[in-house]
Amino acid sequence: MLVLLLHQLPEDILLLLFSYSDTQTLGRLAQVCKKFHSLISRDTLWRRIAKVSLNTGITRLGRDTLLPWLQLDDQWLYLSQAADIRAYSLRQNSVSFQRRPVSVYTGHQDDVCRFVVSESHVISGGGDGRIIICNTCNSFCTAFSAHNQEVNCIDSRGHVIVSGSRDKTARIWSLCSNRLGECLHKIRTEDRVWSVAINPTLSSVMTGTACCGHASPLRIWDLQSGQLESCLGSDFRRGAGVLDILYETPSVVLTCGYDTYIRQWDMRASIRRSVMEWEEPHDSALYCLQTDGNFMIASGSSRYGVVRLWDKRQTKSLQVFFLSSPSSSSPVYCLRFTTSHLYSVLAHALYMLDFTICDQQHGK
Numbered sequence: 001m002l003v004l005l006l007h008q009l010p011e012d013i014l015l016l017l018f019s020y021s022d023t024q025t026l027g028r029l030a031q032v033c034k035k036f037h038s039l040i041s042r043d044t045l046w047r048r049i050a051k052v053s054l055n056t057g058i059t060r061l062g063r064d065t066l067l068p069w070l071q072l073d074d075q076w077l078y079l080s081q082a083a084d085i086r087a088y089s090l091r092q093n094s095v096s097f098q099r100r101p102v103s104v105y106t107g108h109q110d111d112v113c114r115f116v117v118s119e120s121h122v123i124s125g126g127g128d129g130r131i132i133i134c135n136t137c138n139s140f141c142t143a144f145s146a147h148n149q150e151v152n153c154i155d156s157r158g159h160v161i162v163s164g165s166r167d168k169t170a171r172i173w174s175l176c177s178n179r180l181g182e183c184l185h186k187i188r189t190e191d192r193v194w195s196v197a198i199n200p201t202l203s204s205v206m207t208g209t210a211c212c213g214h215a216s217p218l219r220i221w222d223l224q225s226g227q228l229e230s231c232l233g234s235d236f237r238r239g240a241g242v243l244d245i246l247y248e249t250p251s252v253v254l255t256c257g258y259d260t261y262i263r264q265w266d267m268r269a270s271i272r273r274s275v276m277e278w279e280e281p282h283d284s285a286l287y288c289l290q291t292d293g294n295f296m297i298a299s300g301s302s303r304y305g306v307v308r309l310w311d312k313r314q315t316k317s318l319q320v321f322f323l324s325s326p327s328s329s330s331p332v333y334c335l336r337f338t339t340s341h342l343y344s345v346l347a348h349a350l351y352m353l354d355f356t357i358c359d360q361q362h363g364k
Contacts, residue, residue: 014039042149042166068345072336073117076102077343079350080112085122087136105134107143110150118156119175125151125163131173133161133180144181146171155205157198160184160223162205164193170207172226185226190214194257197245199267204229208242208255217242218255218265232265233274244288254297256286262299262310278310281317287331298342300332305346307332307353323351 006014018026018040030040071078077088086101110127117123122134127150134141147165154163161173170187174180187207195208204220211217217240218232240259247253253265260283264276278297280286285302297310305323323346324330330347337343342353 011039015042067111067113067333068347068350069112069114069334070336070343070345070350071115071117072338072343076117078115078117078122079345080115080124082111083108083126085112085115085124085134087122103136103139105132105141107132107134107141113151114154116154116156119159121156121175123154123156123161123175125154125165127151129165131161131163131181133175142180146173152193153195153208155196155198157200158202160198160202162196162198162223164189164196164207166192168192168213170196170205170221172205172223187221187226189219191217192241194241194243195245195255197247197253198223199250200247201250203250206232206245206247206253208245208257210241211236211239211258212241217257218245230272232272243286246289246291248291248293254289254291256289256299258285260284260286262286262289262297264312276312278315278317280308282306285331288334290335290337292337292339298335298337300335300344302331304329305332305344305351307335307342307344321353324348 018029021029026040030037069080075090077090079086079088083106085105087103089102105122108124108126108128108130112124112126115122115124120136122136124132125146129145129147129149129151130143131146131151132141132143146163147167147169149166151163151165154161156175159175161175162170164170168189168191170189170193171183172185174182174184189207189209191209191213193207193209197206203223205223206218206220209217215234215236216231217236220229221227222229236259240257242255242257244256245253251267253267254262256262260280262278263274266273266275280301284306286299287302288300290298295312297312299308299310307321307323308317309319310317323344332344332346335342335344340355344351
């Protein structure tokens with residue numbers, strides 16, 4: 001008769017068993033061996049305990065409003081809520097949208113961390129370490145295990161997916177129908193990956209890490225080989241992790257993160273350095289940014305739901321909006337804007353700003 005010792009059980013079985021343990025028991029189990037220590041270090045076990053322990057607005061509002069993310073695609077707004085992604089139809093000439101979702105994409109066993117809409121697919125990474133790909137045309141979905149820990153970030157262009165994780169790797173996947181979900185390259189970043197972005201030319205991918213293992217959290221990797229091409233900057237202080245990366249053009253990149261700066265990088269081979277900087281005046285980490293591809297930048301802060309509008313031609317922000325009160329402070333996890341509206345998602349709500357109304361009030 002085959003008898004398995006506890007440490008010989010599959011990881012998913014061990015994680016299930018550990019999920020029934022309290023904080024003290026987990027601490028003791030983590031001291032048993034390296035394998036247990038690695039498994040118990042994963043956020044998926046501690047997230048449940050944190051939700052019960054924290055006396056915050058996030059806890060009271062429940063899972064359906066935890067760590068949301070959003071995307072805009074033509075006349076659709078996609079919003080993640082817990083383990084689901086819901087698609088809403090935007091109303092023409094209105095700040096509102098249809099309250100009932102037209103489609104719901106599901107399948108994750110934990111919260112959705114990030115997702116993108118690309119090539120008629122909704123591609124999501126979750127706290128369960130999986131990537132799920134759903135076709136928006138026929139609702140066909142496929143899922144596969146991508147990382148040992150949660151998928152913090154994801155991007156997709158031209159039949160390629162890039163994911164980044166707390167497990168200190170970034171991975172390049174195929175989106176081609178005959179090789180769907182095949183891992184093309186595994187990139188060992190030696191640091192937790194918070195953000196990824198694919199160059200529009202499909203030549204390289206940029207990773208933003210926690211800046212705990214290297215002097216520069218920004219590194220560029222060849223998309224075809226997965227080999228390191230170069231690093232950006234060298235004067236980042238330890239812990240200045242990059243939380244969002246945005247390519248405006250193949251040669252212009254915007255980044256933001258824990259060091260409170262928005263930076264614009266010139267990516268031409270002869271330069272490859274930061275050429276412009278804007279500092280968040282309240283010394284708050286910047287969770288996300290968005291641009292119109294011209295002079296306008298919008299940024300979302302880690303405190304009090306602060307959204308700032310910036311003009312690249314000026315050093316100070318043009319306008320600031322406080323979307324949450326001090327008593328229910330929440331980061332702005334994601335924002336997107338069009339020529340007429342700005343959408344910002346916090347832990348407890350989705351806010352919509354109508355630029356046309358702001359312009360009318362400014363005109364008065």
